[in-house]
Amino acid sequence: MNKLQRRDFLKGLAAVPFLGYFAFAFKNNITKEINQKGDDYLKVLRIDKLEAPTQKLNPPTGKNNNTLRIGLVGVGWRGEDLLLSLGYAHPEIIEKNTVNGQYNNYFRTTYAENEDLNVEIAGICDTFEVHSQRGVEISKSLIRSKSGKGKTKPAKIYPNYREMIANKEIDAIIIATADHTHAQIAIEAAKAGIHVYLEKPMAHSIEDAVKLRDTIKSASVVFQLGHQNRQQMSFKIARELYLKGVLGDVNMVQTYTNRNTIFGAWIRDDAFDHRLGNKDNINWEEFLGNAPKCEFDYERYFSWQRYSDYGTSITGNDFSHQYDCINQILRLGIPETVVATGGQYYYKHHGDMPDIFNAVFNYPERGLTMTYNGTLKNEAYQQSRILGSEATMDIDRAIMLFKDRNSVRYKDIKTSPSDPFYYYDPSSDIDAVSSATSKVYMKGGYGPTFIDNKIVDATFLHLKEWVDTIRGHGETSCNIDMGFEEAVTFNLANLAYVHKKQVRWDKENEKAIIG
Structure with missing residues (x-):
């Protein structure tokens, strides 16, 4: 199926409300051929239920x-998104999404109509004073309540996270800081008996990941890593399809992330309200934490992702999402060996993050290899691809299954290997978002999902799962064990890239062996 055909087909699907899973058979003559044989198409594929x-x-x-x-x-940016998913929005965001006194349809269905989780934003902390003040304004503006819009008491501003953790009035903490501070803040919170929602990636290093995992396991707290893709229906369906054997023996996984904007490359000196920042309203020492000491640097602060002192490279930012999605489906765990290459070819004056990154993750016990190819200079979108002996799965917020030309299982299904024989996409309409980066996020499954015939914000579901678990209902889907596998895997790739050598995971001693 060429791109034009797929685009036209998706447009047709968009007109069908809240599609569940369905076969692609009506697109060609499969249904007719199967019916002539007196067989039920879905039952033949064992994906009817x-x-x-x-x-x-x-x-x-x-x-x-x-x-x-x-x-x-x-x-x-991410912290404010999390507040929105909890039901709090800045007045300017509310005004932007209000027409004639009513929320627009997207804002209403994606955010405002979600369940009131009965949470209070009791504390705000940021190393940038402007963001702290903005956080307080957001904490006073509830978009989700019995009366619709409402006002709540403002959150208290804390000068640093340690004072927040020491306050006995805080039950749970959400951490959306620079990567190099993730593990330390989470460890101290857990030791204080505070439940932790930690934005991905989990840790800046393998050593930090081990310490955090051990702390969480010894503490009586609920931990959730912020991979909201855990709530996407497509990955849950893909897991079921895999367990039903539709792919046969999986031997290769291909993952990608392509971007081609300054913002997408994490050069964000001029983004949002960042030009308001200076050494007088930024707590530089608090930002540095345990990172190497240096003089105040505006670019390092607002584009920290591009500096290995604070960020986790393209792997921690982008690949970690792709890995976690695949790990949901296949339960791959940590690879035995990793090799990586790439380079900083374009944005040479902005930190040390590579613009191109290629890695190979080997799982000999599973008989498969996973690859990752990421670029910051091309935006051609590619779904992740899982290759099996019987079929191939293209997967993001949509699913397409293609039979292998030499498939035994699907030999009687008369369809071209270039056309999908199964398709899932509940809605392909992402016109509600405008920026190129946001559209990539939406396609990748980071936006709304569809559950119980409703459009639901995936981040809301992920937060709700955490909150519900704290209250004794269910468990978190991206727990500390899942987070540990993510953190070790992408950090192995970073080590392979930096040292230009194969890196092996010593499972028994939980260490990376270089060379």
Whole structure:
């Protein structure tokens, strides 16, 4: 199927409300051929009854007497998104999404109509004073309540995360800071008995990942790593399809992330309100934490992802998402060996992050290899691809299955290997978002998902899962063990890139062996 055909087909699908899973058979003559043989198409494929699409939203757990008091550390772009998913928005965001006194359809269905989780934003902390003040304004503006819009008491500003953690009024903490501070803040919070929602990636190094995992396992707290793709219906369906054997023996996985904007390359000196920043309203020492000491640097602060002192490279930023999606489906775990190459070819004056990154992850016990190819100078979108002996799966927020030309299982299905024989895409309409980066996020499955015939914000579901688990209902899907596998895997790739050697994972001693 060429790109034009696929685009036209997706347009047709967009007109069908809340599609569940369905076969692609009506697109060609498969149905006719199967019916002539008297067979049921879906039963032949053993995908006639899937459980994931029947999943219902979990019932509310927030009651009047069990308000959860949350502290947010880091009120940048992602921190503000997390507040929005919790039901809090800055007045200017509310105004932008309000027409004639009513929320626009996207804002209403994706955010405002979600369950009131009965949480209070009790504390705000950021090393940039402008963001701290903005966080307080957001904490006063509730978009999700019984009366619709509402005002709540403002959050308290803390000068640093340590004072927030020391306050006995904080029940849980959300960490959305620079990567190099993730593990340390999470460790101190867990030791204080505070539940932790940690934005990905989990840790700046393998050593940090080990310390954090051990701390969480010894503490009586609920941990959730912020891979909201865990809530995407497509990955749940893909897991079921894999377990039903539709792919045969999986032997290769191909993952990609392509970007081609300054913002997408994490050069964000001029983004948002960053030009308001200076050494007087930024707590530089607090930002540095345990990183190497240096003089105040505006670019290092606002484009920290591009510096290995603070960020985790293109692997921690982008590949970690792709890995976690695949890990949901295949349960790959940590690879035995990793090799990586690439280079900083274009943005040479902005930190030390490579613009091109290629890595190979070997799983000899599983008989498969996973590859990752990332570029910051091309935006051609590619789904992740899982290759099996019987079929190939293209997967993001949509799923396409293609039979292998030499398939035994599908030999009687008369369709071209270039046309999918199974398709899932509940909605391909992403016109509600405008920026190129946001569209990439949406295609990759980082935006809304579809559950119980409703459009639901995936980040809201991920936060709800964490909050519900704190209240004793269910468990988190991206727990500390899943986070540990993510952190070790991408850090192995970073080590392979830096040292230009194969890196092996010593499972028994939990160490990376270089060369």
